[in-house]
Amino acid sequence: MEKVLLKNIENTNSADITEYQKIGGYASIAKALEKERKDIIEEVKKAGLRGRGGAGFPAAMKWTFASGDPKFPKYLVCNADEGEPGTFKDRPILEKNPHLLIEGMVISGYALNAEYGFIYLRGEYPDAKHILERAIAQAYDRNFLGDDIAGKGIVFHLSVHQGAGAYICGEETALIESLEGDRGQPRIKPPFPVNVGVWSKPTIVNNVETLSNLPYIIEIGGEAYSKIGSPECPGPKLYCVSGHIEKPGVYELPMGTSLREIIYTHCGGIKGGKQLKAVIPGGISTPVLPPDKIDCPMDFVNMPKHGSMLGSGAVIVMDETVCLVKVCYRALKFFEHESCGKCTPCREGTGWLRSILERIEHGEGQEGDIDLLLSVSSNILGKTFCPLGDGAASVVQNFIKHFRPEFEGHITAKTCAVEG
């Protein structure tokens, strides 16, 4: 498959506008501006583009809602708050291919009739901030941003808004709160951001990877794009693979590539020829899978049928030396730390789950602890404002579902059979 999102990144100057234009960059803006706004949305619909942030919501549907709202101005926000543990797929776009994202945002801004865009960038990516700001300045210089884009009177202004270390701000309503200068706590929905978003105006929040698909969709057309990868959610997909793997990294492959193929064909298999013990396929919030369940197409539609989710496409590979009780405990420490505190099941529940897992991990587990973990989990699941609580609960449920004997072993033997 031709590289779309990671095109030219081996070039050490790929983040420079001249290099980007040399390989045809920014050509899609002129092509897009010849079309009616609604025709671009139609093209995205034909392409079948789904949001790459984790939820997989059809992009064109979101766009149609926002563009149908009579309120102005409208805002386009790029979610670059890549914080799901295991995820580093947007980083190469931000650091090595920033103009692809900018071009995608200009096209999206035009389609949505939005004149202002913000890139909400996580605070932990200081390099990306400088690179994006330089790229934005270059794009202004060459008239791809500003008050008269490409001499067609189209207005689009873009700037970077730096987050400050809060996982929850990846949730779009929390992100909007943060962009408005508030604590990043999710809002109740409805109203949805497409109608009442940042500064109470219609707002589209799309992931970096989603927006970076736009130039290519315009270039080859929605129809041709829809032929790439899974028919139900087409396109190229970035998979970022970490852990005990021979060749970790970010891989651009057709959407729906199987988890087994990603691990064994593209990434060279398990590090040091060890045995695979478990895989988290889509970032830490997605259900863990045992080795016999990895023949699954990695896309938004098929992963749920195989007991997990595509999430952010962040594959964490764990070999036989890993204690899964410890991994589960570390995951819950994370969720407790990142819970925003707004709603009780998540704020209290993540703390209790962490505390029970901590005592099991430390050889102080009690009989009945596994049932207690499941009971607390079910009291979180489906009862929280946003998906953070659901993620925490389902992590616990799935680790226990697939690896219960390991938890039982810790409780009865008061020690870890893997690590001693």
Added chain:
Amino acid sequence: MLNETAIKELQEIRSKYPSARSALLPAIYVAQREFGWLSEEAYEAVSEVLGVPKAIARGVGAFYAMYKHRPMGRNIIQLCTNVSCMILGAERLADYLKSHYGLVPGGTTEDGRFSLVIMECIGACGTAPAMLVNDEFYENLSEQYIEEILAKFT
């Protein structure tokens, strides 16, 4: 008080947003850089330039992990210990920082040279274990490599 350059910088940031309140996060970053940490004085400066009440500024600032509410060392080590880094040895590296530099999570060395902050995923999972020192990424860490890196900082 902030110097004139910083005030001008804040006003420029302010102009990018439809409301002063929205400039709060970037403004707190500027204050943190200028004052070294977010003292009462730092929040007073933010409040004054943006016209946002100090209590609001402080309340918002307290939510975010990257804002520092006490004095920090001259160099900040931000070590990731989330799952991808953990399974590749991040805990061993935290132990090493403790035994060789006397650094505990959240602590600062006696000479004020380093502070250690434990991070929740810094997006360097493919090159784990990883850390940031100030604004620089350091990846594929080992004890020996950490020693080499830290020798560069005074």
